[in-house]
Amino acid sequence: MMNRLYPLLFKPILKERIWGGTKLKTYLNKPISSEITGESWEISTVPNDLSVVNNGALKGKNINELIELFSKDFLGDSVIKRFGNDFPLLFKFIDAKEDLSIQLHPNDFLAKKRHNSFGKTEMWYVMQADSNSRLVVGFKENTTKQEYLHHLENKTLVSILNEVPVKKGDVFFLETGTIHAIGAGVVIAEIQQTSDVTYRIYDWDRVDANGKGRELHTDLALEAITFEKTNAAIAFQAIENTSNQVVDCPYFKTNIIPLDGIYNWSKKQDAFSVFMCTEGELDLLFEEDCFRLKAGNTILIPAVIDNLVFKGNATLLEISI
Template identity: 45%
Template sequence: MKSSHLMPLKFRPILKEKIWGGQKLISQYNKQSQSTQLGESWELSQVEGHVSEVDFPQKFKGSSLNDFIETSAEEFLGADCVSRFGNKFPILFKFIDARQTLSVQLHPDDTIAKKKHNSFGKTEMWYIMATDKDAFIIVDFKKKLSRQDYIEALEKGTLVEHLQKIPVKPGDVFFIQPGLVHAIGEGVVLAEIQQTSDITYRIFDWNRVDDQGNSRDLHTFEALEAIKFQPDYKYKIDYNKNSTDPEKLVHCKYFKTNFLNLNEGLKLLDYSNHKNFVVLMCVEGEFNFTYNSVLYQVNSGETLFIPACIKQIELSSMKCKLLEVSM
């Protein structure tokens, strides 16, 4: 695949049924599924066994993320990305619909994940897209817990009493670093940007059982090594939701995310200073653009991959909110 022939790409979502999933990704964001429990749409993934394939444009339809990386890694990912991660696609992009509250969980950092799972760790961020009345997330504990307090709460079944619920509304942003206890609450739809990892340590699952009456596995002992009882950073991100200038959300060593609130006739996105690929997640509204005589339409709940070798695109017919993600 010659770099001169690379184009912006829309990948086919990989849809995941979950015990806590609903139907909003179908009804509100046009994901094609008959499921009544659609929990996740993996928009861009190189997780083994779950590798994304192109949906548009037609000339690349069916080609996988791996195909591009194998044939033109630097033009596709960017020289900086390749030097850091080789032929690994380092970020996983998702939309999530929580009809029920997810398990209370946390993620390992790079060191633990490499040692125990031969994987990246899991640093992630959330952008809240839609909420039901009284929607919330769980992040951290209400007050400081010692390791012994935590173990006792698990043994007594009183962990829920210690969890901090935070009301949320569309546009809220949270940065979830490894070790932070968290859960997405019922009635929340969000965009998630994370390291390429599918490792989660569940510590409580609301005593849920599946159709066969089985509880999901908990990871009590693994979590004890990874948990952070005193987060040393601000996990709710403040920014100007009404700004017409790009707003910095989360810039960490794994990804950099900006918020673009666009409501103009034309908007040139200039990536001449970027060394790597860019991903646009459309979290509200829609936009169009033409590239090499191909017309693209990107709607709410869709994701666009822009290869590193493409240095600008001009958006039109816009009224949209985008998460602009780079490295």
């Protein structure tokens, strides 16, 4: 029956990265086939990386086809008013076996002007972290363009950056312009604007088999960097069987649901919702259907669906617009 919307699972889009590993398979049961898989794109409308439905009557249809078929029933009126038929978010799981490059993302204005893209505001939820893992988030202190360039040229940039130790359950909210890097040994759930625009400024002097380093974007980055110190760590409550606010920004809202038993969910606005399961397992009940979710599953709830029941023992990130 093609005219009925239901909770949607998508086939993960797996990305090999120089810094990737195998935890997406061992922790999250993704069907990876290489030792350097760094990312699982869970829901994407990035060109050439369109998510495809993996369950039910709509299996095989891509997300843009769903938007064309169902429009406001899929996206919701409030999303269409702001973004038209553009799906505004990208959802990922990331496994950093090695340090990612030190990078940043442009804001909406620069991204539109230079790349005809959204900017890239994002948040990280730490799902697993080896001992002594850390993230790079912003500068230790306010700095200047001149000081930054001096350290960049002298390969001492890391000395002025803020390296933060991390553990499971930590959250960081990264506004555009914030210099950042995910450190080795960390698995992250990432929620971001739909954008694949990244300015890489330092890559730990890594080279490939031919002795060639990855491209850097020094000049593009200069106009986009926030040189003020930022505090990206987010404190939040985590009351069981309740949807607790974690991040509320102009681009997305993320809550956390520590599930132990039953949680009755009802929609708060006319927009789609997405749930990312970061640990445990549960049953999602919708009308006569039951969807079994485990750590590493991401499910999209079309705007037309108002009520669900979650039953199990798990941690869920709830994302909406």
